[in-house]
Amino acid sequence: MSDPDLKTRLDHLIRPQQVHRDVYTSPEIYRLEMKHLFPNCWVYIGHDSQTPNKGDYITAQIGDQPLIMVRHNDDEIHVLYNRCPHKGTKIVIDRAGNTGKFFRCPYHAWSFKTNGCLLAIPLKKGYENTGLEDTEAAHGMAPVGAMKNYRGFVFARLAPEGIGFDEFFGDSLSSLDNMVDRSPVGRLNVAGAPLRFMHNCNWKMLVENQTDTCHPMVAHESSAGTAVKIWEEMDKPEGTPTPPAMEIIAPFMSPYEFFENMGIRTWPNGHGHTGVHHSIHSDYSAVPGYVEAMNEAYGPERAQQILGENRHNTVYFPNIMIKGPIQQLRNFIALGPDKTLVESWIFRLEGAPEELTARTAMYNRMINAPTSMVGHDDLEMYERAQEGLMADGLEWVNIQRLYEEDEDFTKEAVLNGTTERQMRNQFDAWKRFMLGGAA
Ligand code: FES
Ligand SMILES: [Fe+2]
Structure with a gap:
């Protein structure tokens, strides 16, 4: 397929408020992603x-x-x-x-x-x-x-020529910076092997879900909702502290308002994050000795600035997500049009109390493991969607929540936390990098 043909084809698949189901299901589109999209991006x-x-x-x-x-x-x-x-x-x-x-x-x-x-x-x-x-x-x-x-x-671009690293990521690097700065010595170390979880769905469904804030209170009601209910109804002495596992799972049941107010920021080239103002990680208990170590390393003002940033999920286009406040990275590895391997990695903050690593590991087990209480809710939704998209009655997938006319993805924007703008931002980048990456 020559480039003008490809452009025409992609123009047909990506509309401002909706995308054609072929982007998730077609083996031919998948082959073109392997040939063009991934080599042109920093991965x-x-x-x-x-x-x-x-x-x-x-x-x-x-x-x-x-x-x-x-x-x-x-x-x-x-x-x-x-x-x-x-x-x-x-x-x-x-x-x-x-x-x-x-x-x-x-x-x-x-x-x-x-x-x-x-x-x-x-x-x-x-x-x-x-x-x-x-x-x-x-x-x-x-x-x-x-x-x-x-x-x-470590990131790499396969194509010998193309967009530079700094231009590709731009200000989105602030999320990676914040994750690393949370170490008093500015250094992270991988903590063990990742949790690996195979998903029978297209890789883009996972990437989109990272900023899909209208699903937790619905899709996770059976898991998180049940846990919250049991904890609330439990006969316990007055003042019983909330256990760490409850601190992790309860925010998944936050109401729409919580997610609307958290905000979403989008950056050029398909990157973006939830949790501009607060996030599901904002209210974790303090770990003894950590703030002291940060104050010592950075001075109280800078330490407060670093720890006050509570970004939720930062998507780095095309296929990873990081959670700065809990030092986690998820890699969505495409293995086929309907097959994705998810690797969930955690990091140790050098110079910080080990208790932080334990909490992060607990989060990973509870939310992202194949045996997780929460991750399989998402898996079921993706796999149902992958199957549902084969239905011939409808061809389009809708991503127009809080759509505004003439959205300009070349500029950073901060919006209501339930917008689907970040998904639109990803598809804008997807189309451009399928065609080489030019603006
Ligand atoms: S040395 Fe012959 S294939 Fe590598
Ligand atoms: Fe989810």
Whole structure:
């Protein structure tokens, strides 16, 4: 399909207030996302604390492209295609490991430095005078188009040319900054493996749901609502403190007004967050020693500024969400038009009380695990939607709550917290990056 054809096709699928069901269901659209959308965007690869030592690597992906993130012997992180330049064999298959000083292909033992450069070929004299040095293979393992380690968070763009990191994220980086600044020493460390949860639905449903504030009190009524009811009706002594699990689950039952007033901010290129003024994380109990450590590190004024920010979910287009106040990152990994692997990662705040990590881990188990009380409510909604979208009676998905004419997504905006503007913002970015990323 030539570009003008693609533009016409996408113009037909994305309207200002609604999108065609094909964007969630069509294998052809999915293939085009793999070919155009993901390579043109800056996509999250991993956190550099996952590879603390030289030779440490993890495997990752952008769209359907297999990648390796590795720490080279100069301590820099590199992101390479997981593909031998000889005959294509994947160099490593584990999710994580240490390769020592070099990678060695398991097929014919070509070896590569941990920055990808070709190191050695067995029986190399067989290539003498064959012009090997003029081939792609001589360059070793291919690097991605561009990469950036932003305060420990590693992102990459596959396309050799395209939008720069700073332009792509702009002011949305303030959410990542806030998450990192919550460490008294400004440093996060991944805490263990992520919780992995397979979803039989399109990846965009998960991304959209991160700023869908009209669903919690409905879809989570059976789980959160029941928990709240049991706690309220429980015969307990006066002044019994609210247990941490209740502090986590009760806000899911907040009324519409709570979500309307929390506000939503959208930034250019599909990024945005809920919780401009307050969020479901605003009222957690203080953890002893934490504020003191922050005051000590930053001074009371700056510490208050950092901790006063209670952003709820920040979506980084195309496919991650972070929760700054509880140091969590969710990666929505597309595996097919109707298949998405969700990884929910948590981070430890270096220099802060370990109790914070325990609370975050509890949140992850309660809300995001396959055994979660809450996450499967969402899963059921996504899977029902994926099935319902196959119904032929209607073709369009509606995203027009609080729509305003001539919305300008090139400018930051703060709106009522139940707007679906962030979903519209994502589809505006989706269309542009499917077509290369130009404004
Ligand atoms: S395929 Fe890797 S060395 Fe031959
Ligand atoms: Fe939900």
